[in-house]
Amino acid sequence: MPVKPAAPPYPKRLYLFDIDGTLITSGGAGETSYREAVAEVCGSLAPLEGLNFAGNTDTGLARSILSAAGKDPTGEAIVALHDTYLRILADRIHRHQGKLLPGIILLLDRLKERSDCVLALLTGNLAAGAEVKLTHYGVWHYFEFGAYADDHHERNQLGPIAAARAFEEHGREFTPDQIYVIGDTPRDIECGKAFGAITVAVATGKYSREELSSHSPDFLFDDLSDVDAVLKAIAPEH
Ligand SMILES: [Mg+2]
Incomplete structure (x- = not known):
């Protein structure tokens, strides 16, 4: 009887995180x-x-x-x-009182340990600025790659660039329904929708839940502190 081949350990979902107001606040x-x-x-x-x-x-x-x-x-x-x-x-960066936002470390840890989840950045920061900020807050190493302001001056162009980079890194295509764009502003939601990705809004930046809600993200959280609930919504186990 033929042995059924094991499911390939391909990453199945790509998570594209914004930085300011989503992962951290740099305290200005x-x-x-x-x-x-x-x-x-x-x-x-x-x-x-x-x-x-x-x-x-x-x-x-x-x-x-x-x-x-x-x-x-x-x-x-x-x-x-x-x-x-x-x-x-x-x-x-050393002189301002910034912080990691609620739930971030636990959420990144839980996603990182999963073989079906790829963590990357989609941010309006320059790559060098992103590295300065995230290294300072101890989370730079979680992310495999990113799409940055260096890549394009319009945020809406960054989604396809991130997807292309994921293909280069993993040798497989991530379709838009396997890509999550996580951010704190209407521009993050717009940017995710621009390439058909799943949009995850979090009200830990300058925009309220109500303001974000009016842009119809697929998921909306006050913050990411209830990690089990967040994972259930955006990273359900197979
Ligand atoms: Mg932001």
Whole structure:
């Protein structure tokens, strides 16, 4: 009688985590560093007027800011602004009272031990900024790869980039119904929907449960502290 081959140990789900307001709060270190970099490079904070940091990408912000400052947002000008930002952030991250958000360590531990779950990042941070922040809070090592502001200035373009990177890393395609985008802003929800992924909103950032709910995420949590309930919803066992 033929032996039924064992199910291949393929990863079956891809979890794409946002950083600020979802995994951690940097206690304002990120935004303050960006503001200081703008003041240093542009000579004033005026170009920041009316800009919403939440859910934006650092490269998107840089393009808007440099244009508002009357500068050509060339690659070189953006790199100069970001080098300044990263230098300031590396110092400020130690001086602000940030924290890991509720349930994060346990949730990451539980997902990481599962062979059917892949953990990665989808964030408006620059890759280097993401590393500074998550290393400081001790969670950088959980994530295999990421899609970052370096990859595209529009967040909605980052989902397919993350999926392509997952294919490179794992040699198999993750279909949108196997991909979860987890974030704290309407822009995270929009970004997940833009490539057909499952959207998971968490009200630990600047947006309330009600505000997030109006953007119709597939799942919505006040925070991720009830890890069993979160896993039951977004990572049910086979
Ligand atoms: Mg966020």
